[in-house]
Amino acid sequence: MSDPIPRATARENAALAATFYAPSLLRGTIASIPAAHTLTTRLGTLGRAQRVLARLRERYGEAVLTRGPAGHTLLVLGRDGVRRVLEAPTDLYTLASKEKVAGLGPFLEGTLLLSSGSDREARRAFVTDVLSQLEPRFAEVAREEAAALVPGVLTYARLNDAWNRVARRCIYGDGARDAVELSRLLAALRGAGNWMGLRQARQRELSARYDALIAAHLRRAEPGSLAGLTAGLAPRPPVCPVRQAAFWLMGFTVPPPGLMQALALLAGRPAVPGGDDPRAVLLEGLRLWAPVPALMRTLTEDTTWEGAPLAAGTSVLIPLVLHQRDPSLPYADRFTPAIWQDGTAEREWLLGPFSRGDGRCKGMELALHTGSAFLGELMARAAIRGPWLPDPLPLMLDTPRLRLTLEER
Template identity: 45%
Template sequence: MPRGLPRATVLESVRLAAVLGPPGTPHVAPGRDLLRSRSLLAELDSRYGGRPVLVRGLRGPALLVMSKRDALRVLSEHDSYAPAAEERPFGLTTDVLRPGFIEIARAEAKGLTSGVVDHTRLNACWQRVARRCVYGDGAAGDEELTRLLEAVTRAGRRRSRQRAQRRVQRRREILSGRYDARIIDHLHRAEPGSLAGLIAETPDAEARGLMQAAFWLMGLGVAATALTQTLALLAAHPTHRKAARADPDHLRACLREGLRLWPPVPVLSRVTTAETGWYGTTLPAGLTVLVPIAAHQRNPRLPYANTFAPEIWLDGTAADEWWARPGCDGVHLTLAVGTAFLGGILRDARPKPVGRVLSPHRPLPHTLNMSRLRVTMRPARRKPPHA
């Protein structure tokens, strides 16, 4: 491993793992606090002069980049820094599926237009959307598939001593086997209009279809947290709720704000595809590079850092921010389907806040306890002019 770049101490690496969390972990656990991570990153930035720092991660060494300049390099040099192998697309063009997915989202959203909606209820409804989009209507009620995915993910993140590690690994293998078998059954059905149907038409389907289908289900499924947060924000901000109900673009901006304030992926992860030079040091191919994007999205220098500000996505403010660059096809698809889902709810109901967790009169918290987010759905006074 190279010697020129600074190395974080063991304690610093442990603290980073505690506050940043692994990719894909929603900000719902008390330890994963963006305020604490920002403080720690500022401390490391000061100690190491703004240079990237080698840290010890859960899966081995990694390079943590903290400055805007270094983050831009990692995110713009696509030939040198690529997503992990299991996250890379393999030629799927999902645009043809988007209209059908949007209709699925609107139809399922009708189940959330009355009573009290909390994260558990919304998540169950959204997971039906995800399963129908990825595997077709035949998977709509397969709740066991979602439970297995959650169990496999938890097992993969669990840290323990070596003896216990073997038991965890064995359990993960069993869960993965059950999960894969269930996916294969849905893939073989290859329902038209689903992602599985599209995969079946792809020459590389047999080799990578299983992995891609699992990845898309996970990617869509994790958006449930952002949808709950955005619905709660709309309930607490009636002016934006009215605007979002009348204008799909404003609603999409509200969802993007929910993702900015509490991103489901606090750290972007890339892998070096070849040897790369950093500050006079050569790093090997295959090294993980971490960009703590969540800390940048709520940088205290931003005037809107801790407020609900959908307008930044409409007036060009966010367009000037490097962390707000357009995402991959999966991000665009999730935004489109998620916006349609929220629109389906707002079409027939008005969310009213339960409690003052997201009060517009004080700065928004850096972490949320999802169990405390609840809204009461009341009948809409009138239908919006746009479907």
């Protein structure tokens, strides 16, 4: 047996808590809290966290045991460590981490994300079947909703409302276009999911209303929507279509920050290779300021890490938001959409806005398909004006407060 996994010292744990773990909790682990976003951006917490991480990597290599919000946490520091975790079976490094079960369990129990064993297999087959069928209608819907934003001032709230219409129409059909109550309930459910499950009773109450609304929309089984595809597959237990459809609406809450950031990158910037490809630009928006800041796992059984024992129950955390801006990457702080076109990003394990391996996002193609249709429509219709983002790009961006102008071409 080789040496035990290194442990961070009390001082290092305190530095991590101050620069990374506490600010992440404050910003919201399940739903982003705009005021905390502004505060931590002003304080530049991530810049300090990046320096702490660099020191830890220099001292300990690929990973170190730290004290995280969910207890003992293996903090993954380098690309080999990232690869080891993401290539491992998801039944060993479960996606249903302590943080997710605490924050999402009351309304997402029964979904793929929170499943293991044979349940996970059955649910994965169903989810993959539904989400891999990219109805041509999805891109049309995205273009239609985007077109209505031009000309005009684009605040984050305005973009988010338009995108939520795209989400509801793709998932439940045009009959849900104006069902804003669904999106409001989801926002409340996610908000109550912050703080490591302290508001689970509130979530259960909201979840009953949310599920009832979703079940009604699924019954309409509108053709050309995910609900229509679901009905065609006639899912059986352990697949739980209502809960899964509840999750899909949550999946659709991730693109808006990526879209807003992509637009801000384009505002007034000289042309760069790949800058005319909406898919590559969206992926850069997701890399530079990652809306899913960390990949979290929990170890289900005792195992080993480079030959050293690692105990069941340990949390594992990959700080995507820092790795995607790792100073060793030549394009770390530059808008470089071409890396998503020439295979550079695909080969780099430090990058992965949609994660990788068995736990990779099952909605990735759907999100990129609809997201790039939405962004492409805005790029074609409008000259985008907004605050100038300096080069090198800042590590933190106050996305909810961005304000852009879309001038008709």
